[in-house]
Amino acid sequence: MKKDKDFNFKINGGKSLGFTINTKIYSLASIYQAAYLFLDRAYVYLDGDPEKEIKVVMKLKGPSFAKATEGRGQELERIAGEFYNELLNQLLREKVSETNAKIREYIVAQALYNAVPNEVDELLKEVEEEDWQEDPLGIAKTWEETQSKKDKKQKTKNK
Amino acid sequence: MEVIQFNKKIYNLEAVKKAIGEFKNLANFTVKDFNGNIEVKIDKIDQDFKDVLKDEFSNYVLGLMS
Numbered sequence: 001m002k003k004d005k006d007f008n009f010k011i012n013g014g015k016s017l018g019f020t021i022n023t024k025i026y027s028l029a030s031i032y033q034a035a036y037l038f039l040d041r042a043y044v045y046l047d048g049d050p051e052k053e054i055k056v057v058m059k060l061k062g063p064s065f066a067k068a069t070e071g072r073g074q075e076l077e078r079i080a081g082e083f084y085n086e087l088l089n090q091l092l093r094e095k096v097s098e099t100n101a102k103i104r105e106y107i108v109a110q111a112l113y114n115a116v117p118n119e120v121d122e123l124l125k126e127v128e129e130e131d132w133q134e135d136p137l138g139i140a141k142t143w144e145e146t147q148s149k150k151d152k153k154q155k156t157k158n159k
Numbered sequence: 160m161e162v163i164q165f166n167k168k169i170y171n172l173e174a175v176k177k178a179i180g181e182f183k184n185l186a187n188f189t190v191k192d193f194n195g196n197i198e199v200k201i202d203k204i205d206q207d208f209k210d211v212l213k214d215e216f217s218n219y220v221l222g223l224m225s
Contacts, residue, residue: 028169032221033225035225036221036225039218043214043215043217043218044217044218044221045221046166046169046170046221048166048169049168050168050169054169059214061214
C-alpha cells in the first residue's frame with residue numbers, strides 16, 4: 001500500500017485509490033460533480049458521513065494486467081491529483097453560482113418579460129395607428145350640430 | 160452473485176431503482192434496506208458483462224446523483 005503524506009491518499013497494490021474528503025470544505029454536491037467527470041476513466045465508490053468526511057475509492061477501468069501494475073499506480077496517483085483539482089473547480093463554481101443567483105434570476109426574468117408581447121403596448125399601438133380624424137360614432141360633433149340635424153329631420157317628416 | 164452496498168446518506172433509492180431499470184436486461188436485481196444501506200444483489204449476470212457489471216452499475220448510480 002502506497003501512502004502519500006502530502007495528499008492523503010492511498011494506492012492499494014496498483015489496483016485502487018482511496019482517499020477522504022473533508023465535507024466542511026467541500027460540499028457533497030461538489031464531490032458528486034467532481035466524481036461524475038471521472039466516471040469514464042474509473043469506477044468511483046463513495047462512502048462515509050456527509051456531515052464529516054466522504055471516503056472515495058477509485059479503480060481504473062480497463063484490463064488489469066500484472067505488468068501494468070506500476071503504470072496503473074502512476075496513473076492512479078495522477079488521477080488523485082486531478083480529482084483534488086476538480087474538487088476545487090466544482091467548489092468555485094458553486095460559490096460563483098451562489099453569488100450570482102439573484103443577478104441570474106433577474107436576467108432570466110427580463111428575457112422572459114421581453115419575449116412575451118405586452119398587451120398594454122399593443123393597445124396603445126392600435127390607438128396610435130387609428131386615424132383620429134375619422135369619427136365613426138360621431139363623438140366629435142358638438143351638441144348643437146347633432147341637435148340641428150335632428151330638428152331638420154323632424155321638419156322634413158312633418159311636411 | 161454480486162452484492163453492492165450503497166450508503167443511504169450518499170446514494171438515494173430513486174437513483175438505484177432507475178439504474179436497475181436501465182440494467183435489467185443484463186442481470187437480475189433485488190434491492191433491500193440493510194443496516195442503513197441500500198443493498199443490491201445482482202445475479203444471473205449476462206456472461207459478456209460479468210466482469211464489469213457491478214462496477215458499471217455503481218458508476219451509473221453515482222452518475223444519476225450528479
